[in-house]
Amino acid sequence: MITNKATYKYYLERDLKAYGLTELSLYNYLWMDSLRFQRRLRKIEYLENVRRKNIFCRAYQILLEIINHRLATRLGFSIPKNVFAAGLCIVHYGTIVVSPQAKVGENCRIHPSTSIGEYDGVPTLGNNVYIGPGAKLFGEIRIGNNVAIGANAVVNADFPDNVTIGGIPAKIISTKTSIENGIYPEGFIK
Numbered sequence: 001m002i003t004n005k006a007t008y009k010y011y012l013e014r015d016l017k018a019y020g021l022t023e024l025s026l027y028n029y030l031w032m033d034s035l036r037f038q039r040r041l042r043k044i045e046y047l048e049n050v051r052r053k054n055i056f057c058r059a060y061q062i063l064l065e066i067i068n069h070r071l072a073t074r075l076g077f078s079i080p081k082n083v084f085a086a087g088l089c090i091v092h093y094g095t096i097v098v099s100p101q102a103k104v105g106e107n108c109r110i111h112p113s114t115s116i117g118e119y120d121g122v123p124t125l126g127n128n129v130y131i132g133p134g135a136k137l138f139g140e141i142r143i144g145n146n147v148a149i150g151a152n153a154v155v156n157a158d159f160p161d162n163v164t165i166g167g168i169p170a171k172i173i174s175t176k177t178s179i180e181n182g183i184y185p186e187g188f189i190k
Contacts, residue, residue, distance in 0.1 A: 015089070018109070034091075045082055047060065048061060079096060080100035086106050089109045097117065104129070107127055107189060111135075114131050114133070118138065125137075126161065135153045141156060147164070148163075148178040150166025
């Protein structure tokens with residue numbers, strides 16, 4: 001969670017690296033809608049968590065939330081604030097629905113048609129989790145670190161660290177981690 005200006009800058013830096021970028025150019029900001037949404041989301045989180053008591057910052061936050069909601073509707077996102085840790089990469093626009101109570105660790109890579117929903121509890125995901133297109137995660141489940149979730153998987157049970165899961169219902173299909181599967185940009189995760 002963003003708790004001060006330093007963590008806000010850290011989140012922005014890690015998010016850029018997740019996209020394979022070292023700096024944000026005007027071209028990337030204008031043409032990468034998912035990245036633009038995400039940067040605005042991080043600003044909203046910063047204003048919500050750190051600058052909430054300042055009336056001008058609160059008004060600016062509300063304006064940003066209105067603008068970002070319009071962009072989210074166009075992109076098909078329902079991603080609330082303060083759910084994803086640093087290093088988030090929304091690979092492509094398309095329907096992504098996330099429960100506001102869910103918690104997702106660092107370096108999550110998420111594809112479209114994905115749902116992280118609430119059903120008798122919410123999912124908690126570890127660090128370095130890859131979520132393939134069409135995956136559905138629901139219930140009070142815990143997903144470990146370095147887990148790759150395959151396309152169209154239905155995940156409603158806990159899974160340990162360092163595995164690849166897939167299927168309906170999801171089961172362990174490999175002991176390769178998300179890092180070993182070559183999902184992340186070169187040098188992103190050390």
